[in-house]
Amino acid sequence: MSEVEAAPRACTIAASLAVIGEKWSILVIRELSLGVHRFDAIQRNTGAPRDILSSRLRRLESEGVVEKQLYQLHPPRYEYRLTEAGDELRPILLSLAEWGARWTDETTHATWLHECGAELDLKHTCAACGGEVTGLDLRRRHRSESAA
DSSP states (O other), X not given: OOTTTSOOOOOHHHHHHHHHOSHHHHHHHHHHHTTOOBHHHHXXXXXOOXXXXXXXXXXXXXXXXXXXXXXXXXXXXXEEEEOHHHHTTHHHXXXXXXXXXXHSSOOOOOOOBOTTSSBOOOOOBOTTTOOBOOSTTOOOOOTTSXXX
8 A cells, every 4th residue: 555545544633633623622621621611601702603512512522521411490501511531631721722822922821820829831741750741752652562
């Protein structure tokens, strides 16, 4: 098979983007992570058209990123919460926010404070050695290689 005919690379990044990689989806996750849980407020803060927002919320719910909770019986009204899978996206959002503050013209970025009181300077670190992970310091282990 030639390089042009080769199948796309199997990739967990592509699989992740299939779930959360659309603009409105990631902005919904942002709002939920900031404590905004009701449809109208999510719509107002993201600017998403109502039909698209409804669609994205349904998709995120079906993918297990968001859960819908009834908060009023008559008429039935719901709010949205991040699931455990959704909560695990918080560091990714922070990384995107820091990248955007550094590399875009957006001037309304927030300063994040850690619970220790220090301004956040997010670093990815290796759990084994504590060293900073940049991506340039990684190599991919193929399934054919034995685990070390």
